[in-house]
Amino acid sequence: QVQLQESGPGLVKPSGTLSLTCAVSGGSISSSNWWSWVRQPPGKGLEWIGEIYHGGSTNYNSSLKSRVTISVDKSKNQFSLKLSSVTAADTAVYYCARGTGGTFDPWGQGTLVTVSS
Amino acid sequence: QSVLTQPPSVSAAPGQKVTISCSGSSSNIGNNYVSWYQHLPGTAPKLLIYDNNKRPSGIPDRFSGSKSGTSATLGITGLQTGDEAGYFCGTWDSSLNAGIFGGGTKLTVL
Numbered sequence: 001q002v003q004l005q006e007s008g009p010g011l012v013k014p015s016g017t018l019s020l021t022c023a024v025s026g027g028s029i030s031s032s033n034w035w036s037w038v039r040q041p042p043g044k045g046l047e048w049i050g051e052i053y054h055g056g057s058t059n060y061n062s063s064l065k066s067r068v069t070i071s072v073d074k075s076k077n078q079f080s081l082k083l084s085s086v087t088a089a090d091t092a093v094y095y096c097a098r099g100t101g102g103t104f105d106p107w108g109q110g111t112l113v114t115v116s117s
Numbered sequence: 118q119s120v121l122t123q124p125p126s127v128s129a130a131p132g133q134k135v136t137i138s139c140s141g142s143s144s145n146i147g148n149n150y151v152s153w154y155q156h157l158p159g160t161a162p163k164l165l166i167y168d169n170n171k172r173p174s175g176i177p178d179r180f181s182g183s184k185s186g187t188s189a190t191l192g193i194t195g196l197q198t199g200d201e202a203g204y205f206c207g208t209w210d211s212s213l214n215a216g217i218f219g220g221g222t223k224l225t226v227l
Contacts, residue, residue, distance in 0.1 A: 004161075036216070045119040046205065048216035061215045095162070102208035102216050103152040105164035105173065 002027035004096050004108035012090075012115050018083040022096030022108060029077045030054045034100035037070060037081045039092040040110075047092075051100055052079055086115045120145065121206055121219035128225040129196055137191045137222045139206035145217055149209045151189040153182055156203040156221070165204075166191060193224070201226050 008020035022035070029035065037049040050060035052070045060068050064083070072079040083090060091114050097104035122140040129135040139151065153166040164173055166182035169189065181192040189206055206219040 038216070038218075045220040046207075046218040048218070051216075059214070062213065097162075100209075100216070102149065102218075103164070103167045104154075104162075104207070104216075105167070107161040107163075109159070109161045 006108045006111040020081045041092040119220035120217040123219035126223045134194045139189045144212035145210040147187040153191045
């Protein structure tokens, strides 16, 4: 079955760029699916960041749109998240997931990214 | 503050039934499908219900979902200690053009 695994730096400096990758195993990222990023700040609820279709079409949360880029690398069977100009408010557990429209399955285990100098 | 409203916590004894509510509006639950997830800290959230009331393969029929108007409900029967976890709802918001989630409900099996 499809499994997802996030990877990337656990610490990012303020004003820097957060970069994460989600490796897809057990299936092809080129299948007819949307691939999403979701985050959960400490003690808060989940926030949808955005999504990408294997063909490259993207949708972003309007609250983050000016700072977010989601891309796909078919050759590596993975997709990525870049979030620029980060602040402490971007500290969160970041999840990647397959799906769209509020239905996501499966999810990665999540990776904690802390924004601090 | 989450767009979808869930009770922070619920509790029940082993073997009993519990329901968890998720309240929204016409721009989200009222006109879109609802999903439910189980989440244990440090693990990947697990899809329990999709399209309001459908269960993915492998999810026992102790878990059920329903929707009425702008609210949805997750039901769990025959509670087990292993059901102690966080549960959250999710859907699409057509006004925000974004996926949205409830704040999550912690289930305690006493």
